[in-house]
Amino acid sequence: IFVLTTAAMVAVRSRLDKAHVALLYLLLVLAASVAGGRGLGLILAGVAFLAFNWLFLQPYGTFAIADPLDWLVLVTFLVVGGVATQIVHLLRAETAEARQRTEEVDRLASLGARTLAHPRAADALTALAEMIRTTLSLRECRIRATADLVPADEIVPWVVQSRLAAARLVDGTVRLAETPEPDSLLGDAVSLWLPLSAGDAVVGVLELVADRPIALDQKRRRFLAALRYYAVLGVERVRLEAETANVAALQAAARLKDAVLASVSHDLRTPLTTIKAVAQAMAADGDERAETISVEADRLNRLVADLLDLSRLRAGGFPIRLELNPVDELIEAVLQRVAGILGNRRLVVSLPSDGPLVVGRFDLGQSIRALVNLVENASKYSPPDTPIELAVTVDGGDIVMAVMDRGRGVPETEQERIFEPFYRPADAPPDGGGAGLGLAIARWLAEAQGGTLRYEPREGGGSRFVLRLPAARLDHLQESL
Structure with missing residues (x-):
């Protein structure tokens, strides 16, 4: 041309x-x-x-x-x-x-999407490591989550703690980088350890092992940086799958435990009735052991009832009837129920002395039970020569009922654990301490009625359990009447 x-x-x-x-x-x-x-x-x-x-x-x-x-x-x-x-x-x-x-x-996005689309997250990480190995011509490539690191490793824990890269050189010495990137380590490195970071946390380590010094041009560095991102996603997916499986296993175990508790508790009712009848017959014959048998049978019967109610509360099948009830009737019923439990212990009750009648919207029977559990708990964990106090006040739209004692109190680390089923503090009485269900049931009953139950340390020493239930407005009550 x-x-x-x-x-x-x-x-x-x-x-x-x-x-x-x-x-x-x-x-x-x-x-x-x-x-x-x-x-x-x-x-x-x-x-x-x-x-x-x-x-x-x-x-x-x-x-x-x-x-x-x-x-x-x-x-x-x-x-x-x-x-x-x-x-x-x-x-x-x-x-x-x-x-x-x-x-x-486009190629990395496609490869990453296909890799992470594996049904199992562990398989996705294996496929991703193999992709890095073949692309960079390595002898080995491993993606290791921090949970899988063994204590014998020397370099890998340092990489996790410092969030910096490390390398083993041709002569066998180890070189530590000043950044998470491997740029300053290339040329003589036959092994690389690169941190896999998600936010401020290191979730794993990428290990690259070659037969000759690793050389990465600009293109391969971009490739490695992109796949490190996919490796972080894969490690997090493995962790989430493990947590999901653990939660599912715990839920299945809880359902099985509730079913077993309900079944066993139900089956114990008949023999307990028989034991109670035998104890009454023995008492009629003047047998001194009859009273002990009767007391222990009553205690076991309460435990069985608690187990049954616990399983029903967890399953959401416990009946709650929210009705208008005066608080003084609730307190009077509680005093009658705890008379046998307290014996010679004093229970000091404080009610609002002035103002209108205090009325709440709650289930009377279940509220009685919750308060009885709190009073019984105070009786178990406080000196017998100290009084137990029950104070009732109104706070806005809530009725506040506080059960207070002068016991040791509860350490800060256990203030929520005491509301877990079957949890008993280290200083629990060896006999008569219960099975650790009273507080758990009391909290569940409070929440089922739209209320709350929490623990507070008492000024001067001791415990203060605060039960809050919804109060009813008297003007609305008068209009309905």
Whole structure:
């Protein structure tokens, strides 16, 4: 094309201006740069420079230049041709790099999506490690979660704690980096340990092991950085799967335990009734052991009832009847129920002395039971020569009933655990301490009625259990009447 264009211009050079020749040659130089790259463009610019001088500047057929201004034309043509060739080259390079990055991102996204789409998260991590191994030509590649690290490792725990990369060199020595990236470790490293970070926490370590020094160009570094991100997602997915499986197992175990408790508790009712009847017969015959048997049978019967109610509360099948009830009736019923439990212990009751009648919307029977459990708990865990106090106040829309004692109190670490079923403090009485169900049932009963139950340390020593139940507004009550 260059030769044909030159021949055509020579044929009509008498009618061509120098600018026309320069523009046509520049067009050919640009076309050559686009088609063949910078090298071809520069070569063609040089050839066009010589042809321009030889064929189109007088005297023709020599490199001598008669008009000094023609030097300006030639030099300008050569400079513009070279600059244009370089610009085209840079544009080609940027376009190629952008296309390459786009293809790389698409490929990584596709590979990552396919890898993480495995039904099992552990298989996804294995596939991801194999992808890194084959792409980087490694001997081994392992993705290890922090939970799977063994204490014998020396380097890996350091990587986790410091969140920095580490490497083993060809001579066997270990080099520690100053950043999480492996850039400063490349060249002599045959093993790399890279932290896998999620936010401020290190969730795992990526181990790369090669037979020769690991070399990563810019493209492979971008690839490794992207797959490290997918490795973090995979490790987190493994952790979430394990937590989900653990929660499911705990829920299944809880359901099984509740079913067993309900079944066993129900089956114990008949023999307990028989034992009670036998104890009464023994008492009629004057047997001194009858009272002990009767007391223990009553205690076991209460435990069985608690177990049955616990399983029903957990299953959501416990009946709650919310009705309008005066608080003084609730307290009077509680005093009657705890009379046998307290014996000679004093129970000091404090009720609002002025104001209207305090009425609440709660289940009377279950509220009695919750308060009885609290009073019984105070009796067990406080000195027998100290009184137990029951104070009733009104706080906004709640009736507040506080059961207080002068016992040891509850350590801060156990203030929530005491409401867990079957939990007993370390200082629980060996006999008569119960099975650890009273407080758990009391809290469940409170929450089932829209109330709360919490523990507070008592000023001066001791415990304060605060039961809050919804109060009823008297103006609404009068309107309904």
